[in-house]
Amino acid sequence: MSPQAKRDAVRTLVTERALGVTRACGLVGISRSLFHSESRRRINDEVPIKRRTAIAAQNRRYGYRRIHVALQRKGWLANHKRIWRLHSKARLAYVSGDASSSAATTVREFGRATALSI
Structure with missing residues (x-):
């Protein structure tokens, strides 16, 4: 039973x-x-999600640590654990691989002709 359910x-x-x-x-x-204690947890994660998504879209290879640093440099104070939680919830974890796997990704996303022209 959660603490909130016990309070209720x-x-x-x-x-x-x-x-x-x-x-x-x-x-x-x-x-x-x-x-008598009340939770101080932030329910609204919209702004960090939008900022994190924008940074991740510009820099696809950024992990949650680099996104956290980028947010700090832009003046957004966010805990690294919160950024990790949002990052993993959005399933943006970067999967590293060699050149052949990135070529396979290109084939899947853009079609065979584009992948061969690269």
Whole structure:
């Protein structure tokens, strides 16, 4: 059971069963400080996603570390773990390979004639 679900259970006990907060927290198995604390996690990841996607589109070989540094240089303060989470969620992990694998990718994306002209 998540902490938020436990908080909701305590709220239900307090409002519907007329129990005190201390008693309700004891029944659910959380501390009163956990009940009163609020999450500080940022839910809105739109701006970092847009910035990261723009940087990744310009520099296709950039990994999450270089994207993190590029964001810092542009004045965006973002935690490297957050950038990794967004990077892996978007599945932008760079797959390294030799020249033959990149030629195969070119064939898949642009067709055989374009790959042979390269």
